[in-house]
Structure formats: C-alpha cells, structure tokens
Amino acid sequence: MIAGVGTGAMTEVEVLACLSSLRRHQRAGQRSPHKSLLVLYVLGQLVATGSSAVAWSAAVEKLADLIRDHGTPSVTPPGQRAAYPFTRLRSDGIWILDRDVPMDRVQPLTANRVVGRLDPRLEDALRDPEIAAAAARYLVEAEFPPTVAPDVLMAVGLDPDTILTTTDRFAAARPRRSSWTAAVLTAWNRQCAFCGFDGQLGAATVGVEAAHVRWFNFGGPDDPDNGLALCSLHHKLFDRGALGLSLGDDLRIAVSASFTSRTNTGQAVYDLHRRPLNPRPGTPSPAEAHVVWHTREVFKGPALTSGPVR
Template sequence: MGFGVFIHRSDSIYEDSPAEQYQFPRQYLGRVQACVGGWIVYLEPSKVPGTRGYFAVAKVGQVIPDPKAPAMYLALIEPGSYLSFPTPVPFSDPDGVIERGLLNAEGRLSGRAQAAVRPLSAADFNRILARGLEEPAPLLPRVDSAMPSAGLEEEPLPFLYEQERQRVLTSRLYRDRVFRRTVLQAYDERCAITGLKLINGRGRAEVEAAHIRPVGASGPDDVTNGLALSGTVHWMFDRGLLSLADDLTILLSRQINDVESVRALLNRDGRARSPRRPSDRPHPHFLQWHRENCFKC
C-alpha cells in the first residue's frame, strides 16, 4: 500500500471516471496494484489547455481486469474517498516542481515525469495535499441550525501522520467544507439555475453547494457532481421538482404547484449556467442519475 500519481486528461481516450474508476494498460499494472488501499492524486498534464495540475485525491479500492477491453485494467476508487481540490496545485512553481521525487541526482527533471502512473513519496503526497486543501480564509458549511464546528479551523496541515491524514480525508464535516469551497469557486458564488449572486455584509455567499447524486447514494465529492444553488432552488432540486438535461436545459416537474412563479426565478434562456472551467461542468453521468432516480417528471 503506497501513494501514487494518476495522470488524467479531460479529453482522455480512456474510459475514465476519476471519482469511480481509472482505466490503464497492462504496463502499469504493478504500479497501480502497489497503490491498492492507499491514496493517489490526479494530475492533468500541462499540455491540456486550462490544465488544473494536481486536482483531486482519492483512495484505490481494488484493481480488476476491464471486462469490456482486453489487456486493459480498472483501478476502482473506494466510494466516498474522492475529493476535488478547491485549489488545484500547479506541477511547478518558482521554487521548482512540487513532486520532488521526479528530480534526478543532478536536480533535473527525470524521465519518470512522463509516466501516466507513478509512485509518490509520503512527503510529496503531504505537500500536494496541503497545497490543494489550503484555506486562505475559513468557509464553513452553510446551515440553518446550530452545528458544532469546534476544531474545523484547526485541521492539521500539512498532514504529518497517517492517523491525522485519515481523519481529515474521511471527516464528513471537513469534506462538506472542502466541497462547498470547490463548487462555489467553480460557479463564482452564483446560483447556476437563477443566476443570483447574493453576498451578505460579512462577504458570505448565500448560494449552497448541492450534490447532484447525493452522498447517501454514493455520490462523490467531485466538482462535476456539484451545483451552486440558492437555498430554495437547492430544496427543489433535492426533492426532484427541478432537474437538468445533459445540455443543462432546466427541467420542471409537473408536480410543481406554482409553475409560473418558479419560471420567473429561472435564467431567462432556460438553461443552467456552466462553471468557468469546462472540466468542472456537471458530468452527464450524474445528471442522468438525478433524472432517473430523483426527478418527478
């Protein structure tokens, strides 16, 4: 069980769904198997326009032969472990590469940087994780009733010990906070369905981070499984009174008792707003799940 880096392109030719599975050829089998039970970070290479760098963390549950593609394998991601970084980490900065293990004895970038799957040292993993989850200012989950938050502002970064790392990466309260930051940043703190951007006197956004496929139904903490929604719209979305087509057309349930008032709230073009970055756009896989399992057409 070790740490690793999985390279993933938003325009990948592989059957990847980073929050659920990673497809790879036989040549990487040993390296991926070494990561089973351990954590990996996803990296989008710099050749991709608008690259995110290191953009998420996940835990590898098991490796199986791909039943649909001979000589290919699938790394299955442990449910509930995937977490998008609110702050994607660049491959390098003015101090050099973030992944120090890629340097050779002369301090130059080695050929290992070209590998789609590669091992990662605990020190490099902790460095990437600390940068990806770094919070410039506290941003707690928006709740309508009192919720204990003691200790949330003091999560240990960088994660020096396995016990601390596991506690942070598996804490539901912490993951909700990170998911909120990620989704609100993707949508510029604006409701995707109404276009409203309401900020209170303390600079706090009214908009909430909604899971398209809920956590309780194995929905991942992936920005592509998220929408920024105002409170009332979030309530309607969770109850299946609203949904989205794959092209982000807003769908209204026939069970809405005041359709005209609801229509007056929606974006005038009848479509949800997309995130600023195409790679953060709601994934059709999650939108389909919501339509089939939640939407009351």
C-alpha cells in the first residue's frame, strides 16, 4: 500500500509526489542515486516489456554497472552496492520482493532467486507514456546535471529526446540565476579553463559552457566561485568524474586513473593531469568547499599517479 495515496488510479501528481519522497541518504550534500537508478532501470523494463518485474539474477549486473558509472566513488563490491537499493526500496512502499529477505545481503537474494517489482498501482500508472516520461524526467533531473542525464536515460533503455522534452507540473522549487552562465563565461575569458578552447561563431561563443563544480541540484550555488568555463568535452568529463580538481598550493586538474583512451586525441586528456588553473586577475577560483564536494561525490578517484607539471 502506497502511503498518502487514495484509492483508484494514481494521477501524475501522485506518482511524482510518491517518487519525490524516496528516502535518500543525502546528509551534507552527499549523493545517493541508488534507489533512483533502480526505479529508472525498472521503468525502462516496464516500457520495453509491459512489466516492472525483474529477477535479481538479471538485474544485479546491470544495476551494479549503473551505480558504478553514475553513483558515487566506492570500494564496496558491485553486487553489494546493487543489493542496497534492491532490498531497501521496500521501505519506501513502492517496491515489492517475492521473498522476505534481509536488507543489503547478496546471498539470500541469489539463493532464493528473488524477483522484485513496483507496487501494482504505481506500475499501472506508469504504463501511461506521459506519466512514465514525467517520472523518468523527475528522477534523472533530481539526481544528475544536464550533461549526464541523457547518458543515464540511454543506459536504462529510455529515449532522452522524448524524456527531456516532456513538460510536467512538478517544477523545481529552487530558481536558477539567469545571469550566472554569462557571468562565468565572461569571467573565464570565454575559453575552457582546462584546455583553452575558445570557439566563436560570429559574435557567439560555441562549444564553451558554464559548469557547476558542486552540482546545482545538490546545493551548488549560482555563485562565481562555483563555476568554470569548460569546453563541451571537458564539461562532460568533469561531470562524469573523469576529470576533477586537486587542492594544494594552487588548484590543478586531476585525471581519473579509471579514464582510458586508445587514440592520440583521447590521450590528450592525460596531458591535462596536474595542469594548474590560471584564472584571469579578478576571477575567483572554485571555492575549496565546492572542490571537496566534487572530489568526494563525483570524481572517480584515484587520480593518475604521475603526469606533466606545468
């Protein structure tokens, strides 16, 4: 029984309110997208097959990959990380397991061939394509920045072009500062703070974007010391955790040891490692608190052990 929802078919507003109440461990800005990733994965299964039922044996590898690629850095074994949302989502009243197994334990899930599925009323509501799109959009935008959201949707088998152009009535309560993007680009001379790319098309800047160090949807402010101008490639790599910043006497770029590339173009990313940021006079460097957050919650550490010093 879904708490706080009346009888009859669930409306879009009820579905979104239900998903917004998922219990997440987000103390002091910590990310915990595990439950949302499970719901998105199951939603992709529902859209593809008409059923939200997924066996643990079929879900564990995919869910572990999703958490590895889009969750926070962790040394916890992949199967264990997948077991957390698969068992704990029950406490939110929207997820049902066909066996009563302990929280967080892999062995009982495997031994009992456990199958999970969404609450039948929620599943029925999500068979409506518009409600399903609104639910997917809410979950992915609550957990990830715009550079990463399409990757997550594609990974669970949902169409980003459909999902991210859908409108819904569950608008974010926190407004964005409309002048922030232009201010960040201007502060960094409209060039990438990492590689210096400064593309222009006529009078317009192209391929250079304003990036939050601490993500906006996790309390990151639209302040100058939470912004970098980055080219589209390095913005994406920064938000995916392949690139980060290291604190010391000065701020330097860090490249994750998990990042690999086979081509000369891709290997140019390695050359960024330990390159210092050189903001123009008067431009604030990213604040230490925001860099610490990005390192803890996003960067896929450890960093490369060596690299060029400039």
